[in-house]
Amino acid sequence: xxxxxxxxxxxxxxxxLVIGLAVALPLLFPIGLQIRVSEPAQRMYKAIDQLPPxxxxxxxxxxxxxTMPELYPMNIALVRHCFAKDLxxxxxxxxxxxxPLGEEAxxxxxxxxxxxxxxxxxxxxxKAGDIVLISNLGxxxxxxxxxxxxxxxxEELPIMKGVRSLKNIDLVIDLSAGFPGIVxxxxxxxxxxxxxxxxxxxxxxxPSYYPYLQSKQIVGLLGGMKGAAEYETLxxxxxxxxxxxxxxxxxxxxxxLFIFIGNLFMFLGNKGKA
Amino acid sequence: MRREIPLxxxxxxxxVFIIAYFIPHPPFNQIQDLFQTWFQIIAAFAIILGVLNxxxxxxDKVYRRSKGWGYSVIIILSFLVMAGIGTFKLGSKASPxxxxxxxxxxxxxxxxxxxxxxxxxxxxxxxxxxxxxxxxRNKEAALLLTAAFFVMLGRVPIGDYLTSxxxxxxxxxxxxxxxxxxxxxxxxxxxxxxxIALGIISTSLRLILGIERSYLGGD
Numbered sequence: 001x002x003x004x005x006x007x008x009x010x011x012x013x014x015x016x017l018v019i020g021l022a023v024a025l026p027l028l029f030p031i032g033l034q035i036r037v038s039e040p041a042q043r044m045y046k047a048i049d050q051l052p053p054x055x056x057x058x059x060x061x062x063x064x065x066x067t068m069p070e071l072y073p074m075n076i077a078l079v080r081h082c083f084a085k086d087l088x089x090x091x092x093x094x095x096x097x098x099x100p101l102g103e104e105a106x107x108x109x110x111x112x113x114x115x116x117x118x119x120x121x122x123x124x125x126x127k128a129g130d131i132v133l134i135s136n137l138g139x140x141x142x143x144x145x146x147x148x149x150x151x152x153x154x155e156e157l158p159i160m161k162g163v164r165s166l167k168n169i170d171l172v173i174d175l176s177a178g179f180p181g182i183v184x185x186x187x188x189x190x191x192x193x194x195x196x197x198x199x200x201x202x203x204x205x206x207p208s209y210y211p212y213l214q215s216k217q218i219v220g221l222l223g224g225m226k227g228a229a230e231y232e233t234l235x236x237x238x239x240x241x242x243x244x245x246x247x248x249x250x251x252x253x254x255x256x257l258f259i260f261i262g263n264l265f266m267f268l269g270n271k272g273k274a
Numbered sequence: 275m276r277r278e279i280p281l282x283x284x285x286x287x288x289x290v291f292i293i294a295y296f297i298p299h300p301p302f303n304q305i306q307d308l309f310q311t312w313f314q315i316i317a318a319f320a321i322i323l324g325v326l327n328x329x330x331x332x333x334d335k336v337y338r339r340s341k342g343w344g345y346s347v348i349i350i351l352s353f354l355v356m357a358g359i360g361t362f363k364l365g366s367k368a369s370p371x372x373x374x375x376x377x378x379x380x381x382x383x384x385x386x387x388x389x390x391x392x393x394x395x396x397x398x399x400x401x402x403x404x405x406x407x408x409x410x411r412n413k414e415a416a417l418l419l420t421a422a423f424f425v426m427l428g429r430v431p432i433g434d435y436l437t438s439x440x441x442x443x444x445x446x447x448x449x450x451x452x453x454x455x456x457x458x459x460x461x462x463x464x465x466x467x468x469x470i471a472l473g474i475i476s477t478s479l480r481l482i483l484g485i486e487r488s489y490l491g492g493d
């Protein structure tokens with residue numbers, strides 16, 4: 001058996017070990033690679049930064065623990081930016097699993113900026129209905145969410161004063177791990193109710209949102225952990241995402257090497273046969 | 275009648291939504307609002323169907339002692355525990371989603387690590403597949419691999435680190451990756467989206483006109 005064939009039949013556990021080490025070692029011993037900010041992230045930052053204090057931002061937590069490494073750091077960074085700019089943040093979720101994750105991000109950021117629940121931010125919770133729910137929010141938010149996730153009636157929350165529908169929202173940010181997500185918010189909140197929409201998504205789904213970005217249907221986009229790391233860089237606050245970029249860099253490099261080695265042996269094998 | 279009534283409901287709903295989009299005035303917008311409220315109620319009640327299905331499929335497996343019936347017991351128990359604690363707000367005052375409640379304890383200590391672990395395993399399978407399956411067997415595959423090389427390295431900081439010494443910025447990996455994302459990728463995505471949209475329009479028309487009936491089941 002030639003060396004090429006031997007290597008192509010390598011025990012997959014060795015590959016698992018290599019990729020495991022490629023992820024774990026940079027997390028344990030950070031390299032601190034510089035992060036260059038891309039245009040979509042800059043646009044997202046600018047969209048929030050330009051809002052006057054007191055503006056209402058609606059963040060929809062449409063993700064779950066499986067996509068947390070990518071979406072949770074950007075959730076925290078975005079909420080921090082909103083709080084730093086004295087914006088009022090209304091949270092909600094089209095995914096039931098997003099509610100506690102969004103709440104956790106709220107609590108962390110609120111502690112840092114001394115913000116209080118009901119006054120500066122609120123979590124409306126989850127409601128079924130997907131795209132139809134977004135459409136109905138365009139008509140009435142209190143009708144769709146008569147109480148917040150803690151059971152407090154909306155009229156008792158100062159932050160909700162004057163917020164009747166999506167028309168009273170200055171910016172919608174969707175943290176999207178799939179369906180329902182950015183596309184649905186863009187179509188209904190952006191297209192039908194003319195609210196500015198921006199978002200963050202998993203790296204794997206980011207390419208599919210570029211047409212919306214180019215046509216300015218979305219104001220900005222954070223793609224995956226890189227997008228979150230870029231936002232942390234813009235905020236001058238290195239967090240979990242920036243730390244994770246070292247591991248992701250090495251993991252990508254290792255996968256590229258695997259692809260190269262695999263193809264090299266295929267090429268050498270074909271040459272031998274010829 | 276079993277076929278005619280669903281066909282009639284589909285046709286009416288479809289026509290109303292199309293008209294309401296172009297004429298958002300009474301009575302069309304009112305009927306649309308009503309249909310949307312019904313949709314939300316049906317969507318909420320669909321969970322009952324899901325729960326029943328879960329119970330019947332897994333209950334049957336346990337009853338028959340089919341292969342892997344132990345997993346079904348775990349599914350049923352997990353469901354009953356989570357749903358019970360959440361529905362009856364056990365150990366919580368206002369909402370089971372508040373910090374420190376038994377529901378959130380289970381969410382953070384069982385659901386959270388389990389789902390994250392399963393998803394994290396993907397990294398290992400991608401690495402294994404990259405070694406065994408990602409081969410430049412033809413021109414198209416070679417093109418795909420080349421794009422993957424630039425995007426995978428250009429979208430992480432190490433790409434810039436490796437090419438930052440090049441004086442020409444357009445040769446930096448991140449610049450190339452951003453160009454691939456913003457132009458060839460976007461053009462392809464837009465073509466796919468337009469294709470899907472045309473497909474949706476044609477399928478919707480077939481449904482409204484009653485030509486497409488496969489969703490009714492049967493032959």
